[in-house]
Amino acid sequence: MPRHILVTGGAGFIGSHICKALSRAGMIPVTYDNLSTGHADSVRWGPLVRADLADAAMLRRTMAEFSPDCVIHCGANAYVGESVDMPRKYYRNNVVGSLTLLEACLDQDIGRIVFSSSCATYGVPASLPIWEESPQQPVNPYGRTKLIFEMALEDFAAAYGIRFAALRYFNAAGADPEGELAERHEPETHLIPRALLAAAGRLDRLDIFGTDYATEDGTCVRDYIHVSDLAQAHLAAVNHLMADGGSLSVNLGSGRGTSVREILDAVYRASGREVPVRYRPRRPGDPPILFANTARAKAELGFVPALSDIDTIIRTAGPTFGLEVTA
Ligand code: UFG
Incomplete structure (x- = not known):
């Protein structure tokens, strides 16, 4: 039986590349995405569940239907500028939505989570290069919402025994070398x-x-990192957690x-x-x-x-x- 992996935000730029990498590795990505910024035609390697992270009942139903071995949580709003103007949207989707997902994982006994975090959690670094123990002092609401969920993961791991990989992306760029996927943001600010x-x-x-x-x-x-490299790192994180590896937080950049x-x-x-x-x-x-x-x-x-x-x-x-x- 191939493993199912639930990918929130699987219809987005990074999520869709992750789904392709999972599929290449013999797993079935189940995309959970409300298509607010993602694209249905990027979901080509497994089923699409069109729903919102706020929908706790649908999250539980989806988990019960597919019994995923692991959740990759990419679904989030990710514009720094917008987060300053509309923090409410960012706290609602990135914090409340993520906690809804995490509680559904606990209820459905899914104990492995790979989380799309960001170098935005470091803010303006005091020294370079940035390593994982550098102070995390985000300077905008987007970065703060990512850091808050990292903290929730740590606390839930300590109390409930889940295991997580928080992947702190630097600047994702590039596109699938086979030309099957592209970056499509509206508006495009990068x-x-x-x-x-x-x-x-x-x-x-x-x-x-x-x-x-x-x-x-x-x-x-x-620090620009190719999106297909990022996808491979997610696969490595899933395999790490599947092999009973411990929780970790790591930078994903080119260096x-x-x-x-x-x-x-x-x-x-x-x-x-x-x-x-x-x-x-x-x-x-x-x-x-x-x-x-x-x-x-x-x-x-x-x-x-x-x-x-x-x-x-x-x-x-x-x-x-x-x-x-x-x-
Ligand atoms: N830039 C320009 N012109 C543009 C766009 C960007 O000069 O039209 C510059 C920016 O000032 C910045 C660099 O190019 O110095 C990269 O900007 P991007 O907007 O492409 O990326 P950011 O580094 O601002 O943002 C990225 C991710 C965010 C993440 C952030 C963390 O997209 O999700 O890094 O710092 F939060």
């Missing part, structure tokens, strides 16, 4: 998609937010920092197209530099990114945004 759209002529220009940071070229530095200008250089290398840009002031709340110490993911999960060099990220994502890549 740097790499916008740079690709601008290079493809589908956007007038890319705004560069801040050129006066204390970085080598003055633009912000982030390298890449500046906004370096992204634009990579777009040029891949396509021969310049990204038209406009220089803008800093975006409020942007930390200047974020990149991960990745040692724990390697030690605990045996996870080493294979596709997360910036050229591969750009080459796999380019065509999905209408940009022809040359190599």
Whole structure:
């Protein structure tokens, strides 16, 4: 009997790549998604249950029907800016919704949870690279909602014996190298998609937010990790928990920092197209530099990114945004 894995948010950008990886490993992903930001046509490797995390009865019914061995919880709202303007939505969906899921897991005797956490839980780091014991002091409601649920997982693990893997993503980017899945956000606010759209002529220009940071070229530095690598890390986390591994919190990044200008250089290398840009002031709340110490993911999960060099990220994502890549 193949294992069933319940994936909340399985119709989203990251969730759908995770479902594909699970399926490739012989498991059946059961997507639980309200399609508020996900896409039904991205659910191709297992059933879709269209429902909300707030629907405790439907969560229990779905768990009873499929008896999943593990839950991967990706379903969340994930715009930092929106979380500042609409914290109510973020606390409702990311905290209350997640707790509803966690209680359903307890009631249905599902003791393994993989959680999509974020480097946003660290806030502005005092030192780099960021490792898992760095202080978690989020600077926006989104990061706080992710941290609150990490804390709930720890407390529930101690009291009720569940086991969890909190995966703190850095910047997810790229697309399925086989071209079956893409990033589709509405609105699209992320740097790499916008740079690709601008290079493809589908956007007038890319705004560069801040050129006066204390970085080598003055633009912000982030740690981009390929979404298919992220998906593999989830598979490793599921296998870790299935093999009775203990609870853990790990960074998922490439371990390298890449500046906004370096992204634009990579777009040029891949396509021969310049990204038209406009220089803008800093975006409020942007930390200047974020990149991960990745040692724990390697030690605990045996996870080493294979596709997360910036050229591969750009080459796999380019065509999905209408940009022809040359190599
Ligand atoms: N940027 C631009 N122009 C744009 C978009 C972004 O210059 O049009 C810059 C940003 O200022 C930032 C970098 O490109 O320095 C990356 O920005 P993204 O919006 O692509 O990603 P963020 O680093 O802001 O956000 C990501 C995740 C969030 C997570 C956050 C944690 O998308 O979910 O990291 O810091 F919370």
